[in-house]
Each structure stands twice: as structure tokens, then as C-alpha cells.
Amino acid sequence: MNTFLFEWPMLVEAALLGTARRMPDLTPLATELGLSGEGSTPESRLLELAALATNYRWAGDEPARLPLPPLPVCLPETQAYMPDAALRILDQLLADKEPNRRLVGQWTRKCRERGWILPPDRLTTLLSRRKQGEFEVDPVEVKAIMGNRGVWLGQFNPDWAFEPDLTPEEEWHEGRRTVRDLALYAIRKTDPARALALLAQTWPTESLKERKSLLNTMLPGLSEADIPFLEGVRAELVSVKKPKPLQTEMLMHVTELLLAIPESALVAEVVGQLRAYFKTPTGLLNKLMQKIDKRLELPTRFDHFLEPKYIESFGFDALESHTEAERISSWFVSLLMRLHPVVWPLLLDDPQTRPVPFLMRQAIFKDEHEVVLRVLEEIVVNFKRADWVADLLPYKTDVKDWPKLLALLPADEQHALILREFSLTGQLGEHQYLTAEEAAPWSLPFSEAIWTNLGESWMKSPYQPLHGAERQFFRDAVAVVHPQLTPKAEALLLPNIPEAHQHGCREKLINPFLRWLDLREQIENL
Structure with missing residues (x-):
């Protein structure tokens, strides 16, 4: 043209x-x-x-084509798709606006154990609802039932993607700081020696903030093998003339770790100092007694044990308390609280003397029983001394303090003590250890008692469903309750519920729980 x-x-x-x-x-x-x-x-x-x-x-010109990267090909599946029975259970679980997290977890584990994966048409539903936070399931277990297609889909939607399969040691070397802490903690729980070697290797290059955080990972598997590393860290911190607040906090934490290792030189030093204050009473009356109990006498201001420099070498503030007596008591009790309980026979010169009653009857603590009780509770919880729990519980009149102590006991002892000592009505939310993932299955009598308490708790607000921690306890209990509770559920609750509220009790408590129990049985039978 x-x-x-x-x-x-x-x-x-x-x-x-x-x-x-x-x-x-x-x-x-x-x-x-x-x-x-x-x-x-x-x-x-x-x-x-x-x-x-x-x-x-x-006219007639063709636009230039942009070169696109080739689409990754999904690998063929090597596992069997789950049967219709498993899919029907999943549909029933997801039919709830808030699926029961424990049942979803049980279903996922069962399918993983069977080697089943989700069919393609179910993948996006489960991935999307999991991302929305409707239920909490171990990502490793969810990934196991996604198959190759589920992992392949993750590249098209970040909400569906899974973290790469890294070992804890790979995460330690490659991950962010928070991930590194968790990775080292995971290694520490299974191989403390390897975790210590990894920490010692990078310690010189870590910042103060990172060092403080990494020290928190050392408690699992803490042993005599950790002493040289911890003593080196402590010596370095003690030598700092004007320590920063972060360094003082680190010094206290390192001291706590060393005091928790019975073989450490610091424990021997502290026990040697403390023994001077566990004194045997003298006098004719005491000599006539067949058994002479020791008495605890606090140190005086003239003791080397109370010099500010000595206290500060432990990371404690020597001037924290307002009065001399308060400072002495605070320092003394702080050490007792951090000492490993295995050294108490060395302090008392008698392995038969029980530390809890001994401390509670000391005259010097007559006005500080609550403080001593808190200290003893920390010792019991931190060092998992289940053998001290029975001695401590009689002094803990507030049952709100019981859960973390009871959690240390074997399941049968927990349940027997709960049934014998007090009612759980209105307090179930504080006893989450009874329904935790690792909790033992309940006996039928214990299941009946808890179920009755749930009904009594619900009756406090019969026009509302259970809420808060008690609601979560109710939902999680389905995983541990005895299966023979099913035929007794109505008979245990309704006779104690006014007729006007029985319909609400069925709708809000009985029917949902029986439905979950039925689903649990179906999952177990897959």
C-alpha cells in the first residue's frame, strides 16, 4: 500500500x-x-x-511472545487415596464451623499411619481451612496426607505451601534466629551432646541478645557434660567490670543452670556455705529427744556470704530489697530455690528428712509461708519432683495452684487425688493437662466425674454454651474420655438438670459430645 x-x-x-x-x-x-x-x-x-x-x-503482525518458565510437573502419586469411609469422617468434621482440633488430629494421624493421601478434589478445601486457623494439626502430619499433588499446589498459593523438609540441624545453620532457637532446643531434647557442640561452635560469633536466647535452650538434658561450657561463660561474665543489663541477666541464667547440675563446683561451693545455717539445736531437752531436727538460721550481715560482690557474682542485685533482713531472706531463698533438690540431704545431713515439711515449720519463715510455698512450688515444677507433691499439696489451700503440681504425677495418682480431694466444678479450664496430647486415657469413674462436673459448670450459665478455657477443655476431653461413657451420658446429667433446661443441655452439651465420641470411634476403626 x-x-x-x-x-x-x-x-x-x-x-x-x-x-x-x-x-x-x-x-x-x-x-x-x-x-x-x-x-x-x-x-x-x-x-x-x-x-x-x-x-x-x-494488520497481520503477531505480538512478541514473552518467554515463561516451564511449569513444574507434578510427580505421580505413589500412595493410595484414602477410602470413602475416611472421607465421610472428614466431611463430618469439617461440617462444623469450628472443627474439633483433637479429632482432626486423630483422623490425620490415622490416615498417615495407613499410608493414605487425599484425592485431588479434597486438597484445596483442607489446605484453605487449615490456613484460616479453623483447627490446629501438626504440619508434618498434614503434609504426609497431601501427597505429591498437595505439595505441588503450594507453589501456586503461599497459603497452601509447606515449610521445606529441613532437619533441626539444617534449620540451626540456615534458619532465622527464632527458628534457630527452636531447632537447637529440638536437638537438645534428643542429643544434648550434639546441641552443646553446635552452640560452642557458634558462641563466639553470637550477639549478646542471641546468646541470652540460646542459653534458654540448655535445660533439656542438662548434665555434668555442660559444666565446662557454662563455667567458661560465667567466668567471662563475672570478669566484666561494668556489665550491661543483658550481661547481668545472662550471668543469673548461667548461675541458675550451674546450680541445677549437682556435680558443678558452684553447687559444692553454695552447699558448703549454706550448711553453716542448718544447725542442730543444743541443750538438755534436745539431747533427751530421740530425734533431733535441724533448725534453719539465717546468716548475719557480717558473713562473707552476704557481701555485695559475692551476691553480684551470681547475677543477683545485692541492693534489691529495702531492708537488711529482706535482703538476707531474699538472697537465701533465691539460692534454695535454684539448687537441685538432690543436694538437700547434704544440707540436712539426713536423707529421711523431707524438705517441704522442714522448711514450712521453720520459725524464720513464720511470716513468709506464702513466699516459701511459692519457692517450693517452683522447685517442684522446675525439677519435676513428683515425690514432693504429696507433701506440698496440703499447704496449697487455693486449688488454683494445684494443676501444675498435679500434672507431675502419674495419671492414676492425678485422677485418684482429684476424685478424693475436691470438686472440679467451675475449674475444669485450669486443668488442661488432663486433656493434653500426651494425657493418659481416663478411667470410666474419672470420666463420669468429669462429665458430671461439666454439667454442673454448664448450669451456671444454662442459656450459653461453655466458653473460654472450660469450652476448650470440653472439646478436647473427647480424645481421652472412656468410650463406655456414651450410654451413660444423658443419665448422668439430666437428673440433676431442671426440666426447663434439659433441652438446652442436650443441644449444647450432650448431643455435640456424643457426636464427637461417635466420630472418634469411627476414626479408631478405620
């Missing part, structure tokens, strides 16, 4: 200068493009010609 080639530049020139100043004769071009132009203004004629000419100019 020769006319077009020659006259296109004139169109551009007219557009730039304006039709009033430069309007070329475009009749040949208009004729060739089939545009009459009769009655048009010069401006309209120019625009119409330009539009048609542009289309004509590019």
Missing part, C-alpha cells in the same frame, strides 16, 4: 502542528481506506484516518 507508506508521516505531522496550520490532502488515503469523509470536520477526518491507518499498519 504505497499511498499509506507515503502519507502516514503527513498524518503525524498534522497531529503535531494542528489541522488549522497544516492539513494535507488526504483524499487518496481516505479513498484507499474506504472513508468518504463527507460532512466531517478536518479534526474528525484526521482522527478517523489515523485510527483506520493504525489498524491497517499493524
Whole structure:
């Protein structure tokens, strides 16, 4: 089209200068493009010609194609798809607005154990609802039932993606700081020696903040093998003349770790100092007694044990308390609280003397029983001394303090003590250890007692479902309750519920729980 080639530049020139100043004769071009132009203004004629000419100019051209990366191919599945029975259970679980997390977890574990994976049409539903936080399930177990297609889909939606399969040691070397802490903690629980070697290797290059955080990972498997590393860290911190607050906190934590290792030189030093204050009473009356109990006498201000420099070498603030007596008591009790309980026979010179009753009857603590009880509770919980629990519980009159102590006992002892000592009505939410993932299955009598308490708790607000911690306890209990509770559920609750509230009790308590129990049985039978 020769006319077009020659006259296109004139169109551009007219557009730039304006039709009033430069309007070329475009009749040949208009004729060739089939545009009459009769009655048009010069401006309209120019625009119409330009539009048609542009289309004509590019007609037949193909746009350039952008090179796209090849789409990764999904690997073929090597595992069997789960049967319809498993899918029906999943549908029933997900039919709830808030699926029962314990049952979803049990279903996932069962399918993983069977080697089943989800069929393609169910993948996105489970992935999306999991991401929305409707239930909590171990990502490793969810990934196991996703198959190759589920992992492949993760590249198209970040919400569906799974973390790469890294070992804890790989996460330690490659992960973010928070991930590194968790990775080292995981290694520590299974291989303390390896965790110590990894920590010692990177310790010189870690910042103060990271060092403080990494020290928190050392408690699992703490042993004599950790002493050289901890003593080196402590010596370095003690040598700092003007320590930063973070260094003082680190010093206290390192001291706590060393005091928790019975073989450490620091424990021997502290026990040697403390033994001077565990004194045997003298006098004729005491000599006539067949058994002479020791008595605890606090140190005086003249003791080396109370010098500010000595206290500060442990990471404690020597001037923290307002009075001398408070400072002495605080320092003394702080050490007792951090000492490993295995050294108590060395302090008492008698392995038969029970530390809890001994401390509770000391005259020096007569006005500080609550403080001593808190200290003893920390010792019991931190060092998991289940053998001290029975001695401590009689002094803990507030049952709110019982859960973390009872959690240390074997399940049968927990349950027997709970049934014997007190009612759980209105307090079930504080006893989450009874329904934890690692909790032992309940006996039928214990299940009946808890179920009855749930009904009594619900009756406090019969127009509302259980809420908060008690609601979560109710939902989690389905995983541990005895299966023979099912035929007794109504009979245990309804006789104690006013007739006006029995329908609500069925709707909000009995029916949901029986439905979950039925689903649990179906999962177990897969």
C-alpha cells in the first residue's frame, strides 16, 4: 500500500502542528481506506484516518511472545487415596464451623499411619481451612496426607505451601534466629551432646541478645557434660567490670543452670556455705529427744556470704530489697530455690528428712509461708519432683495452684487425688493437662466425674454454651474420655438438670459430645 507508506508521516505531522496550520490532502488515503469523509470536520477526518491507518499498519503482525518458565510437573502419586469411609469422617468434621482440633488430629494421624493421601478434589478445601486457623494439626502430619499433588499446589498459593523438609540441624545453620532457637532446643531434647557442640561452635560469633536466647535452650538434658561450657561463660561474665543489663541477666541464667547440675563446683561451693545455717539445736531437752531436727538460721550481715560482690557474682542485685533482713531472706531463698533438690540431704545431713515439711515449720519463715510455698512450688515444677507433691499439696489451700503440681504425677495418682480431694466444678479450664496430647486415657469413674462436673459448670450459665478455657477443655476431653461413657451420658446429667433446661443441655452439651465420641470411634476403626 504505497499511498499509506507515503502519507502516514503527513498524518503525524498534522497531529503535531494542528489541522488549522497544516492539513494535507488526504483524499487518496481516505479513498484507499474506504472513508468518504463527507460532512466531517478536518479534526474528525484526521482522527478517523489515523485510527483506520493504525489498524491497517499493524494488520497481520503477531505480538512478541514473552518467554515463561516451564511449569513444574507434578510427580505421580505413589500412595493410595484414602477410602470413602475416611472421607465421610472428614466431611463430618469439617461440617462444623469450628472443627474439633483433637479429632482432626486423630483422623490425620490415622490416615498417615495407613499410608493414605487425599484425592485431588479434597486438597484445596483442607489446605484453605487449615490456613484460616479453623483447627490446629501438626504440619508434618498434614503434609504426609497431601501427597505429591498437595505439595505441588503450594507453589501456586503461599497459603497452601509447606515449610521445606529441613532437619533441626539444617534449620540451626540456615534458619532465622527464632527458628534457630527452636531447632537447637529440638536437638537438645534428643542429643544434648550434639546441641552443646553446635552452640560452642557458634558462641563466639553470637550477639549478646542471641546468646541470652540460646542459653534458654540448655535445660533439656542438662548434665555434668555442660559444666565446662557454662563455667567458661560465667567466668567471662563475672570478669566484666561494668556489665550491661543483658550481661547481668545472662550471668543469673548461667548461675541458675550451674546450680541445677549437682556435680558443678558452684553447687559444692553454695552447699558448703549454706550448711553453716542448718544447725542442730543444743541443750538438755534436745539431747533427751530421740530425734533431733535441724533448725534453719539465717546468716548475719557480717558473713562473707552476704557481701555485695559475692551476691553480684551470681547475677543477683545485692541492693534489691529495702531492708537488711529482706535482703538476707531474699538472697537465701533465691539460692534454695535454684539448687537441685538432690543436694538437700547434704544440707540436712539426713536423707529421711523431707524438705517441704522442714522448711514450712521453720520459725524464720513464720511470716513468709506464702513466699516459701511459692519457692517450693517452683522447685517442684522446675525439677519435676513428683515425690514432693504429696507433701506440698496440703499447704496449697487455693486449688488454683494445684494443676501444675498435679500434672507431675502419674495419671492414676492425678485422677485418684482429684476424685478424693475436691470438686472440679467451675475449674475444669485450669486443668488442661488432663486433656493434653500426651494425657493418659481416663478411667470410666474419672470420666463420669468429669462429665458430671461439666454439667454442673454448664448450669451456671444454662442459656450459653461453655466458653473460654472450660469450652476448650470440653472439646478436647473427647480424645481421652472412656468410650463406655456414651450410654451413660444423658443419665448422668439430666437428673440433676431442671426440666426447663434439659433441652438446652442436650443441644449444647450432650448431643455435640456424643457426636464427637461417635466420630472418634469411627476414626479408631478405620
